[in-house]
């Protein structure tokens with residue numbers, strides 16, 4: 268697509284980038300009141316009871332993603 272006005276083209280490109288960014292934005296999971304790793308009550312503003320559990324669960328999630336790709 269070509270535009271006579273370079274400013275219009277820049278605006279259109281910018282809009283497109285914003286749309287792509289919005290489409291690709293990952294929605295953060297809602298916080299869980301219980302630890303996603305062990306089921307204990309989670310800390311406020313987190314989905315885990317401890318940083319160890321968060322790291323464990325993140326490791327498991329990463330492993331799952333690797334399996335899905337492989």
Ligand SMILES: [Zn+2]
Pocket residue numbers: 302303304305306307315316317320
């Ligand atoms: Zn836990």
